[in-house]
Amino acid sequence: MTTVLLVDDQALLRMGFRLVIETEADLDVVGEASDGAVALEQVAALAPDVVLMDIRMPGTDGIEATRRIVAEHPEVRVLVLTTFDVDEYAFAALRAGASGFLLKNARPDELVDAIRTVATGRSVVAPRVLRRMLDLFAPHLPAGGADPSAHETDPRLRSLTPRELDVLRCVADGLSNAEIADRLVLSATTVKTHVGNVLAKLGVRDRVQAVIVAYECGLVAPGRNRTSAPGGS
Template sequence: MVRAALAMMLGGSSGISVVAEAADGEEALRVVPGSGADVVLMDIRMPVRDGLSATEELLRTHPDLKIIVLTTFDTDDMVLRALRTGAAGFLLKDTKPARLVEAIRNVAAGQPMLSPSVTAQLIAAVTRDDTGKATHDRALAARAALAELTEREREVAEGVARGLSNAEVAAELFMGVPTVKTHVGRIFAKLGVENRVQVAILVHDAQASG
């Protein structure tokens, strides 16, 4: 029912075509590679094969694919792990249709979805059960990675982690948008990340105590 509703809604949106559907992660691995899909909406909890392992496998073999994780938030404690693998972002399952369409278009255009408030809540929910050592180790690794950035790059990274767009970062730091884009590209390269979500995770980890 959910897939049918999504297909009906998206199929009627200008510029969007539903090229494939899958009932679980295993089927997704079979149908997505040959579908020509640009963006995949991936549920986390599915029978046969869960969305997390399917996301990891698809991005391993098709790194240019954009995957948006769908979550109920309250129960999907694996979402942060999905983002760490390179998923382009996440949306709550009760996202309004217009917002879902906008998100797909943005992600297809190379602008991963990062909701500051939901990201913060998800990170808090997932890291709440970490052991002190796990938190400490991640914090040390993240701080070492961020230490490779210049002071200006660090400021841009912190803006990205707060969910600001390039234009918003530019306005806040009194920089031109092209300059911010250049900084973001260098940040990705230095940190070895693929998207803004992963930058946010690293900044969060670096600020964690433990």
């Protein structure tokens, strides 16, 4: 059973989400909150598996609430809700540690599938969508451009092997494991192992967070040409 906490300042939306979620035998709504401050209290008291988080709320907004939930309760996954598919607030929530975002007008089946996905530790943001968001909001990123020596100058990347750096670049390009295997001429099993090692060494929870680190470190640059295959061994 996957437990869910609903966080939205609109009672009717919470009711609608509850009706959809509770029709599923493996999902259970354990609580509701109308703002981020109450959400933090509810997470501490109820320990839900997934928090369905609105972003724009009075008082403590969804971004700050997400940041604190991820820091204080790393086992809890946050799925943020947004009105637009490219939204600077949704991007900020991803940087704060959310496992993905979902449009408020998503179909009921998309909602329950997204909850199940983040509950297993995966993200629900397609890598190419994330890349589009990162490109759009490049001016807000600390890194100004691709730095060939990023793996030497940024402490977050120093533990990665040359091949793991190649894999991280491919992940940041929005490639699936199968596509990475084709590009780097590796087996799918080897790629999966490398991806797991990259996530562990970076100390991130999923591919979304790994992509953000790659941009912040300057390993890849927003809008660059991604057609050439990276080298490495």
